[in-house]
Amino acid sequence: MTAIDYSELSVAKAQEYNRELIAAGRCTVLQGDVSSLQLPEGSFDLATAFETVYFWPGLEACFAQVFRVLKPGGFFMICNESDGTDAASLKFEKIIDGMKNYTAEQIEDALRKAGFSEISCHHHASKPWITVIAKKRQGGVDCEAESQGIRRHAVRLAQMDQRAHGNQRL
Numbered sequence: 001m002t003a004i005d006y007s008e009l010s011v012a013k014a015q016e017y018n019r020e021l022i023a024a025g026r027c028t029v030l031q032g033d034v035s036s037l038q039l040p041e042g043s044f045d046l047a048t049a050f051e052t053v054y055f056w057p058g059l060e061a062c063f064a065q066v067f068r069v070l071k072p073g074g075f076f077m078i079c080n081e082s083d084g085t086d087a088a089s090l091k092f093e094k095i096i097d098g099m100k101n102y103t104a105e106q107i108e109d110a111l112r113k114a115g116f117s118e119i120s121c122h123h124h125a126s127k128p129w130i131t132v133i134a135k136k137r138q139g140g141v142d143c144e145a146e147s148q149g150i151r152r153h154a155v156r157l158a159q160m161d162q163r164a165h166g167n168q169r170l
């Protein structure tokens with residue numbers, strides 16, 4: 001697993017939290033900007049973005065970077081605790097310079113323009129939380145069972161993250 005954040009502090013915190021996985025050679029935490037990913041093309045099965053696309057400098061260009069580093073058949077999952085319309089998150093937009101909340105439709109549109117397909121949007125039943133999952137389609141015929149397996153894994157990751165963070169994020 002490879003994690004990326006452009007903040008020195010976030011990288012240090014993530015390295016500390018994941019120190020056992022890093023020591024076991026199962027995790028790497030890098031400092032870098034998603035708008036210019038220094039990672040090899042076509043190298044990841046799954047990319048996730050939790051609570052971060054609000055700050056990315058241009059969704060479509062950053063999504064294109066993620067598209068490039070995914071393997072054909074790979075998935076990209078975005079989890080936001082804002083559906084782009086809730087009052088609490090819009091308040092933060094006014095306070096935090098450069099922050100922008102997006103609706104699932106705006107995210108879907110940028111994903112399509114970046115090359116993704118098979119996009120599905122999920123809304124939390126009672127909170128303004130959204131998950132958007134998209135696929136980098138492979139040239140040939142997709143393996144349906146494998147696709148469903150990676151999609152289920154992505155949804156489990158989102159559920160684990162919700163349990164870990166509760167309501168305490170924003």
Ligand SMILES: C[S@@+](CC[C@H](N)C(=O)[O-])C[C@H]1O[C@@H](n2cnc3c(N)ncnc32)[C@H](O)[C@@H]1O
Nearest residue numbers: 005006007010032033034035050051052055056
């Ligand atoms: C609200 S925090 C979420 C952190 C983490 N993903 C989580 O779920 O706990 C947003 C993070 O996005 C990072 N970030 C914002 N813009 C970025 C960019 N262009 N490239 C890489 N990281 C970025 C910030 O440094 C910050 O650590």
